Amino acid sequence: MKYQSQKVAYWYILAALALFGIQVAGGLLAGWVYVSPNFLSELLPFNVIRMIHTNALIVWLLLGFFAAAYFLVPEEAEREIWSPKLAYLQLVILLVGTLGAVGSYLVGIHGGREFLEQPLWVKFGILVAALIFLLNVSMTVLSGKRTAITNVLLMGLWLLSLLWVFAFINPDNLSLDKMYWWFVVHLWVEATWELVMAAILAFLLLKLTGVDREVVEKWLYVIVATALFSGILGTGHHFYWIGLPGYWQWVGSIFSTFEVIPFFLMMSFAFVMVWKGRKTHPNKAALLWSLGSSTVAFFGAGVWGFLHTLHGVNFYSHGTQITAAHGHLAFYGAYVALNLAVFSYAMPMLRQREPYNQVLNMASFWLMTGGMAFMTFVLTFAGTIQTHMQRVVGDYYMDVQDSLSVFYLMRFGAGAAVVIGALLFIYSMLVVRRKEVITPGPANPVPGE
Amino acid sequence: MAEILTKSRARNIFYGGSIFFVVVFVGMTVHSHRYVVQTSTAGMPLSEEVRHGKHVWEEHSCINCHSLHGEGAYFAPELGNVTTRWGVQDSPDDAFWMLKGWIESQPSGLEGRRQMPRYELTDEDIRALSEFLRWADQTDTQGWPPNDAG
Numbered sequence: 284m285k286y287q288s289q290k291v292a293y294w295y296i297l298a299a300l301a302l303f304g305i306q307v308a309g310g311l312l313a314g315w316v317y318v319s320p321n322f323l324s325e326l327l328p329f330n331v332i333r334m335i336h337t338n339a340l341i342v343w344l345l346l347g348f349f350a351a352a353y354f355l356v357p358e359e360a361e362r363e364i365w366s367p368k369l370a371y372l373q374l375v376i377l378l379v380g381t382l383g384a385v386g387s388y389l390v391g392i393h394g395g396r397e398f399l400e401q402p403l404w405v406k407f408g409i410l411v412a413a414l415i416f417l418l419n420v421s422m423t424v425l426s427g428k429r430t431a432i433t434n435v436l437l438m439g440l441w442l443l444s445l446l447w448v449f450a451f452i453n454p455d456n457l458s459l460d461k462m463y464w465w466f467v468v469h470l471w472v473e474a475t476w477e478l479v480m481a482a483i484l485a486f487l488l489l490k491l492t493g494v495d496r497e498v499v500e501k502w503l504y505v506i507v508a509t510a511l512f513s514g515i516l517g518t519g520h521h522f523y524w525i526g527l528p529g530y531w532q533w534v535g536s537i538f539s540t541f542e543v544i545p546f547f548l549m550m551s552f553a554f555v556m557v558w559k560g561r562k563t564h565p566n567k568a569a570l571l572w573s574l575g576s577s578t579v580a581f582f583g584a585g586v587w588g589f590l591h592t593l594h595g596v597n598f599y600s601h602g603t604q605i606t607a608a609h610g611h612l613a614f615y616g617a618y619v620a621l622n623l624a625v626f627s628y629a630m631p632m633l634r635q636r637e638p639y640n641q642v643l644n645m646a647s648f649w650l651m652t653g654g655m656a657f658m659t660f661v662l663t664f665a666g667t668i669q670t671h672m673q674r675v676v677g678d679y680y681m682d683v684q685d686s687l688s689v690f691y692l693m694r695f696g697a698g699a700a701v702v703i704g705a706l707l708f709i710y711s712m713l714v715v716r717r718k719e720v721i722t723p724g725p726a727n728p729v730p731g732e
Numbered sequence: 733m734a735e736i737l738t739k740s741r742a743r744n745i746f747y748g749g750s751i752f753f754v755v756v757f758v759g760m761t762v763h764s765h766r767y768v769v770q771t772s773t774a775g776m777p778l779s780e781e782v783r784h785g786k787h788v789w790e791e792h793s794c795i796n797c798h799s800l801h802g803e804g805a806y807f808a809p810e811l812g813n814v815t816t817r818w819g820v821q822d823s824p825d826d827a828f829w830m831l832k833g834w835i836e837s838q839p840s841g842l843e844g845r846r847q848m849p850r851y852e853l854t855d856e857d858i859r860a861l862s863e864f865l866r867w868a869d870q871t872d873t874q875g876w877p878p879n880d881a882g
């Protein structure tokens with residue numbers, strides 16, 4: 284830790300980890316209701332569990348991005364954060380909002396647009412917190428050194444905050460509601476968040492591999508260019524069947540196919556940098572998470588996204604378990620694993636220690652990644668059968684679901700592995716064990732050529 | 733990467749191209765907005781009742797079990813075409829009575845079957861909901877879903 288104010292990130296990470304725990308516990312519970320539908324059905328209906336699961340996910344990922352920004356902006360700008368006080372105030376607002384949202388869901392007060400169910404006052408709280416954040420990091424960057432990494436990071440964060448305005452725009456016309464809803468949902472994960480992801484990945488690779496900054500930054504601009512060129516019009520892949528004009532079928536199919544490119548580039552970027560790198564950084568866990576994130580993102584977003592993005596396919600698969608399979612692997616690879624990479628990298632420094640518990644941390648990577656991959660496979664099988672029986676043959680929804688129960692049972696098992704992995708990760712971050720549980724293998728003997 | 737693509741060129745392409753695509757997207761959005769209002773949802777007026785029905789739908793977060801035009805959760809049946817599936821798309825009264833019967837018989841309590849919670853709704857709310865669902869069903873969704881199963 285070069286700058287005192289980076290410490291702010293520590294508290295953001297703690298809050299994010301707590302919510303991560305709640306998110307996966309909620310997911311596991313929702314997965315159990317699929318297996319045993321009468322469970323808690325009167326006390327805590329499925330829709331409430333699901334809201335907690337998805338909202339906790341979004342909020343902790345955002346907290347993680349804020350943590351990453353507060354950690355890396357001082358290093359890049361070479362100065363302290365403009366106002367650590369404001370950063371703590373922002374965190375308090377976000378936590379009050381989060382607790383308020385969860386509490387009000389539990390007593391049945393919520394909005395009704397998927398992912399955006401937060402009560403209005405919480406939405407405003409998020410807006411205020413975002414504005415405080417933007418002010419704070421922008422002032423830090425403006426008065427310090429500017430780099431491509433902070434440029435892209437800030438641009439992503441400004442744009443995603445701007446898009447939050449559409450969370451307040453809810454037309455009475457359902458088709459318009461849906462169209463503007465995607466301005467938040469799609470243009471977050473497939474445009475602005477990609478900017479944030481690419482910038483954070485560039486920072487991590489710069490630090491972990493020691494590759495020349497010029498090279499890293501050129502890659503960065505190419506990646507984010509392909510992300511926005513494809514992702515903006517790629518929004519059309521959600522406009523096929525919700526009452527919008529037919530031309531979106533072609534525009535959406537073509538441009539969203541190009542959305543695979545930035546994810547392919549990010550994966551290539553990560554591996555090429557590691558091969559070129561001359562440094563062997565002691566934090567192997569952070570490197571594993573960085574490589575893992577870009578790889579799983581390529582499969583989850585790129586491959587599983589492409590799987591159902593052409594309108595001829597989507598006509599049959601739209602809104603089935605295929606969508607759930609893709610949503611899980613994409614979110615996990617691109618944003619969950621990336622955040623865990625940042626936490627793995629930053630936590631030892633924030634606590635001013637050597638990287639420790641590397642073996643546990645890496646074990647948690649394989650457990651979580653294996654669990655999410657297995658979950659994706661079983662949901663893909665379930666979705667394929669569902670698509671055939673329901674959309675092609677025309678069998679009734681509930682009857683089809685009855686024949687999928689074995690997949691839901693396996694999804695629950697996969698979920699249990701993910702939860703154990705998550706707990707292991709949190710343990711490896713928070714609990715100090717100076718000795719590794721087993722002796723790690725040798726560090727890469729010959730880096731580079 | 734070749735030397736022709738310097739960092740500053742890459743940056744300029746990024747900014748210029750992004751602005752271009754934003755402009756195109758905004759233009760298409762404006763057109764789509766008009767198309768929705770004037771064409772695809774124009775088959776039935778967006779009445780006070782339909783608006784109220786949408787609020788009832790949102791207040792109970794139906795979207796976190798059901799899908800509507802294929803979006804939402806996958807735990808319970810698609811409702812964008814439910815009035816067609818029930819054969820009540822053209823009759824407001826039948827739609828109301830069917831929906832009232834359905835809502836008031838929940839939860840089924842059947843062992844091993846997914847449960848829909850019981851919502852205490854007034855007749856006015858149910859009527860609004862059934863109108864909202866009829867309204868959603870008349871939307872021109874480019875032929876989706878493939879069949880009445882939804």
Ligand code: HEM
Pocket residue numbers: 397472473520521539540542543580584585587588589590591592593597600601602603606609610611613614617618802803804
């Ligand atoms: C990290 C990036 C991505 C994330 C986090 C993500 C996540 C999601 C989620 C959660 C949904 C479901 C939304 C809902 O509730 O209705 C979804 C839908 C979809 N995604 Fe992605 N996605 C990503 C990238 C991509 C890419 C690159 C493609 C295409 C190549 C793609 C194609 C699709 C399609 C076609 C749907 C609609 C599925 C349907 O019709 O039901 N996604 N995505």
Ligand code: HEM
Pocket residue numbers: 307308310311312313314317333336337340606607610611612613614615616619694695697698699701702796804805806807
């Ligand atoms: C313990 C592991 C997990 C289990 C058992 C689980 C289970 C579930 C279930 C049952 C749903 C509702 C699907 C439906 O509507 O029918 C869901 C939705 C969702 N979960 Fe998870 N989940 C887990 C972990 C995760 C993780 C780690 C992420 C993020 C990477 C995630 C992201 C999501 C998203 C984005 C949705 C909404 C999907 C959509 O609308 O397409 N879940 N999850």
Ligand SMILES: [Fe+2]
Pocket residue numbers: 469473517518520521
């Ligand atoms: Fe999308």
